[in-house]
Amino acid sequence: MSSYRRPRIAGATIFFTVNLADRRSDLLVRHVDFLRMAIRQTKAERPFRIDAFVVLPDHLHCVWTLPPGDCDHSLRWRLIKARFSRVLPKGATRSSHERRGERGLWQRRFWEHHIRDRRDFDAHVRYCWNNPVKHGYVENPEDWPLSSIHRNADP
Numbered sequence: 240m241s242s243y244r245r246p247r248i249a250g251a252t253i254f255f256t257v258n259l260a261d262r263r264s265d266l267l268v269r270h271v272d273f274l275r276m277a278i279r280q281t282k283a284e285r286p287f288r289i290d291a292f293v294v295l296p297d298h299l300h301c302v303w304t305l306p307p308g309d310c311d312h313s314l315r316w317r318l319i320k321a322r323f324s325r326v327l328p329k330g331a332t333r334s335s336h337e338r339r340g341e342r343g344l345w346q347r348r349f350w351e352h353h354i355r356d357r358r359d360f361d362a363h364v365r366y367c368w369n370n371p372v373k374h375g376y377v378e379n380p381e382d383w384p385l386s387s388i389h390r391n392a393d394p
Contacts, residue, residue, distance in 0.1 A: 245351065250307040252290065252354040254363040257316065258298040258346040265296035266344065270327060271385055274299075277322035285315050291364040294385040295374060300367045302354065312351070320345045 259266060267274060271294055278289075287309075290302040305312060324344045354360045371383035380388050 245313065246353050247310040248353060249310045250305055251310065251312075252302060252304040252360060253312055254300070254302050254352040254354060254366075255312075255316070256298060256300050256350040257320075258349075260343055260346050262297045266327065267294050267299060268296045268385060270323075273326045274319075274323050276326075277319045280322055281315050281318045285309075285311070285318070287312075287315060289387065290360070291367040292387040293367045293370050293383065295371060295376070300370055302360070302363050302367065316349055 274294065282289075286306055288304040290304055292301040293299060303312065303315075327344060352363070354363060368380040368386055368388040371377050371386065372380055377383045380386065
C-alpha cells in the first residue's frame with residue numbers, strides 16, 4: 240500500500256483537483272445538485288471556507304481554507320466523495336473497490352497544492368475560473384454556470 244506524505248498545516252489554504260474515475264463521464268454536471276448537497280453536509284459537520292470552485296463534467300477544481308487548528312482536508316474529501324457516490328448507481332468496480340467498499344465513481348486520490356502567498360492564491364483562483372475555457376466548454380469564464388466566479392470578485 241502506498242504511503243502519501245501530505246502537509247498537515249492547520250488553517251491552510253489549499254488548491255485541489257478531484258477527478259472521476261471515468262474521465263469521459265459527465266456525472267458531476269449532470270448531478271451537480273447531489274454534489275452540492277454532499278458539500279453542504281460536509282461543511283456543516285466539518286467547516287471550511289470555499290474560496291473558489293468550478294465543476295466540470297469529469298473533474299473539479301477548488302480552493303479551500305481550513306479553520307484554525309484543523310488540517311484534515313482528506314477526511315472532508317472522503318465524506319464528500321462518499322455522500323455523492325451513495326446517491327448514484329455504482330460505477331464499474333474492481334475487486335479492490337469491493338474490498339474497500341468503494342463504488343468506483345472517483346479516482347482514489349486527489350491533487351493538492353498548499354497556497355504559499357497572495358500571488359499563488361490569485362493564480363489558483365484564476366485557474367479554477369479559467370478551466371472551462373481551457374477545456375473548450377465556453378469562450379469566457381463568466382459563461383460557465385458551475386463556477387464561483389459568479390459570486391466572487393476578481394482575485
